[in-house]
Amino acid sequence: MKPFEIVETPIEPQKYSDYVLHAGAGAVTVFTGHVREWTHGIRTLYLSYEAYIPMAEKKLAQIGAEMEAKWPGVKAAIAHRIGEMHISDIAVVIAVSSPHRKAAYEANEYAIERIKEVVPIWKKEIWEDGEEWIGGQKKYPEKGIE
Amino acid sequence: MKPFEIVETPIEPQKYSDYVLHAGAGAVTVFTGHVREWTHGIRTLYLSYEAYIPMAEKKLAQIGAEMEAKWPGVKAAIAHRIGEMHISDIAVVIAVSSPHRKAAYEANEYAIERIKEVVPIWKKEIWEDGEEWIGGQKKYPEKGIE
Amino acid sequence: MIKVSYFARLRELTGKPGETIDRESMTVRELLDWAETAYPGFGKDTVHVAVNEEYALKEDIIQSGDICAFIPPVSGG
Amino acid sequence: MIKVSYFARLRELTGKPGETIDRESMTVRELLDWAETAYPGFGKDTVHVAVNEEYALKEDIIQSGDICAFIPPVSGG
Numbered sequence: 130m131k132p133f134e135i136v137e138t139p140i141e142p143q144k145y146s147d148y149v150l151h152a153g154a155g156a157v158t159v160f161t162g163h164v165r166e167w168t169h170g171i172r173t174l175y176l177s178y179e180a181y182i183p184m185a186e187k188k189l190a191q192i193g194a195e196m197e198a199k200w201p202g203v204k205a206a207i208a209h210r211i212g213e214m215h216i217s218d219i220a221v222v223i224a225v226s227s228p229h230r231k232a233a234y235e236a237n238e239y240a241i242e243r244i245k246e247v248v249p250i251w252k253k254e255i256w257e258d259g260e261e262w263i264g265g266q267k268k269y270p271e272k273g274i275e
Numbered sequence: 276m277k278p279f280e281i282v283e284t285p286i287e288p289q290k291y292s293d294y295v296l297h298a299g300a301g302a303v304t305v306f307t308g309h310v311r312e313w314t315h316g317i318r319t320l321y322l323s324y325e326a327y328i329p330m331a332e333k334k335l336a337q338i339g340a341e342m343e344a345k346w347p348g349v350k351a352a353i354a355h356r357i358g359e360m361h362i363s364d365i366a367v368v369i370a371v372s373s374p375h376r377k378a379a380y381e382a383n384e385y386a387i388e389r390i391k392e393v394v395p396i397w398k399k400e401i402w403e404d405g406e407e408w409i410g411g412q413k414k415y416p417e418k419g420i421e
Numbered sequence: 422m423i424k425v426s427y428f429a430r431l432r433e434l435t436g437k438p439g440e441t442i443d444r445e446s447m448t449v450r451e452l453l454d455w456a457e458t459a460y461p462g463f464g465k466d467t468v469h470v471a472v473n474e475e476y477a478l479k480e481d482i483i484q485s486g487d488i489c490a491f492i493p494p495v496s497g498g
Numbered sequence: 499m500i501k502v503s504y505f506a507r508l509r510e511l512t513g514k515p516g517e518t519i520d521r522e523s524m525t526v527r528e529l530l531d532w533a534e535t536a537y538p539g540f541g542k543d544t545v546h547v548a549v550n551e552e553y554a555l556k557e558d559i560i561q562s563g564d565i566c567a568f569i570p571p572v573s574g575g
Contacts, residue, residue: 143289146307152362155311158304158383161292162575165301165374178574179506181567184551185574209574216298221575228311234384237304241376241575249548249567250574251506262507264544264571308498324497325429327490330474331497355497367498387498395471395490396497397429408430410467410494 132206133189135182135250145206145224153202154226156233160241162221164214174255178211178220181249185209188248192240196225199239200232207240209250220252278352279335281328281396291352291370299348300372302379306387308367310360320401324357324366327395331355334394338386342371345385346378353386355396366398423447423483425456426490431468435460450479456491468493500524500560502533503567508545512537527556533568545570 130144146159164176193205206224214220223240227233244250252263276290292305310322339351352370360366369386373379390396398409426439442455449472453465469492470477476492483489503516519532526549530542546569547554553569560566 142292142305146288146305150309150363152312154309154363157307157309159288159292159307160376160379161303161305162376163296163300163303166298179509180574181503181505181548181551181569184548184567187551217296217300230306230308230384230387233306234380238376238380245572245575247553247572248574249505249569249572251570252573253506262510262570263573264507325432326497327426327428327471327474327492330471330490333474391495391498393476393495394497395428395492395495397493398496399429408433408493409496410430 130206130208131186133186133193134208135180135185135189136208136210137212138210140208140210140219140222142219142222142224145208145222146226148206149204149224149226151204151226153228154204155228156230157224157226158230158233158237159225160221160223160237161219162241164216164218164220166216168254171254171256173216174257175213175215176220177213177253177255178209179251179253180209180211182211185249189244192243192248195243196236196240200227200236202229203227203232203236205236205240207244209244209248211250276352276354277332279332279339280354281326281331281335282354282356283358284356286354286356286365286368288365288368288370291354291368292372294352295350295370295372297350297372299374300350301374302376303370303372304376304379304383305371306367306369306383307365308387310362310364310366312362314400317400317402319362320403321359321361322366323359323399323401324355325397325399326355326357328357331395335390338389338394341389342382342386346373346382348375349373349378349382351382351386353390355390355394357396422485423452424488425452426488428490428493430493431460431463431491434462445485447483448479449477449481449483452483452489453479464493499562500529501565502529503565505567505570507570508537508540508568511539522562524560525556526554526558526560529560529566530556540568541570
């Protein structure tokens with residue numbers, strides 16, 4: 130495994146928590162994002178994710194570097210799966226270790242917010258009666274995306 | 276496994292995250308608390324945890340009920356290990372699922388704070404040159420612990 | 422007869438996991454005073470009492486047959 | 499020669515994963531205008547451009563040999 134990677138096969142969270150664990154870590158948080166059956170009253174059959182893989186892995190690693198700079202002592206690993214996924218499948222895992230628990234929670238939540246902002250990954254929802262690429266409707270910011 | 280339990284053998288986080296996962300869950304957070312080698316500059320050799328087991332399991336279940344009341348849609352499982360533990364061993368696992376991520380983070384962090392307040396479990400740190408039961412130095416509150 | 426349990430530091434201080442007190446009823450406050458007298462250094466101001474696995478207030482009354490536990494400051498997690 | 503890639507909605511709109519544009523240099527803004535003209539409905543106001551795997555500003559200049567990608571609103575996580 131790479132600590133910041135796009136994968137095409139089922140995600141095993143334990144691999145990423147093992148990677149961040151070390152003798153100085155008192156707390157590990159693992160977030161997994163799962164395919165949910167119902168969103169806004171519409172039943173999802175399955176999802177399909179697509180990524181601009183090399184750039185997405187670079188951006189995941191950048192988020193990891195941001196976390197480690199903001200919360201000294203934090204160590205992170207992030208993986209996002211692409212391709213077709215069904216209900217309860219893991220789309221993303223974020224593992225964070227830290228000497229103390231506060232930073233492990235905060236840095237983990239920071240990571241998922243940043244993923245949703247800057248990592249070139251796209252989700253298509255497939256329902257019984259249609260499908261759609263999901264994406265924020267933000268306008269192009271004058272100063273660029275960062 | 277029981278969803279709220281005191282155990283005497285190594286904790287496998289996956290069991291607890293599997294327990295909380297369901298078709299409506301979009302987010303799962305798993306917190307694990309680990310034995311850390313250094314605390315305040317003192318090197319820990321190992322820890323020993325003791326619990327008032329029946330009351331501790333009752334209090335863990337109570338915390339779960341508090342979480343599910345405060346964050347509707349949240350499902351939780353918590354286990355705490357007792358006995359001797361060495362560096363990096365898991366002392367506690369908190370697994371939380373939720374339709375949306377915000378509640379999964381918040382409810383998880385709430386649980387660890389509550390565990391440290393109300394669950395009758397005690398930690399003894401064993402160092403190279405001594406040992407000590409760890410415990411907050413709070414005075415008996417007039418209104419009781421809750 | 423009131424049963425009491427000791428944990429952690431208190432188990433080591435008293436040298437036993439618990440014992441039975443030959444009383445029909447007493448308040449939690451009286452139980453703590455009894456423990457402090459019986460075991461100097463008990464630290465009753467930092468110790469909670471659970472009666473039948475629930476935290477009790479100092480004014481609560483313990484009856485014969487109740488299961489009590491002295492709860493020193495907890496440190497789980 | 500400037501290489502461009504299309505993803506997600508834009509890949510379906512253009513019907514291709516990418517193509518090569520026969521230009522020596524252009525700004526990001528010019529590239530977006532070109533795409534909007536070539537593919538009505540492209541939605542250039544919601545699309546970012548990455549140049550060599552980094553987000554670029556509209557004023558940035560793209561040179562021949564650069565690898566560009568059109569990035570519609572992301573939705574990972």
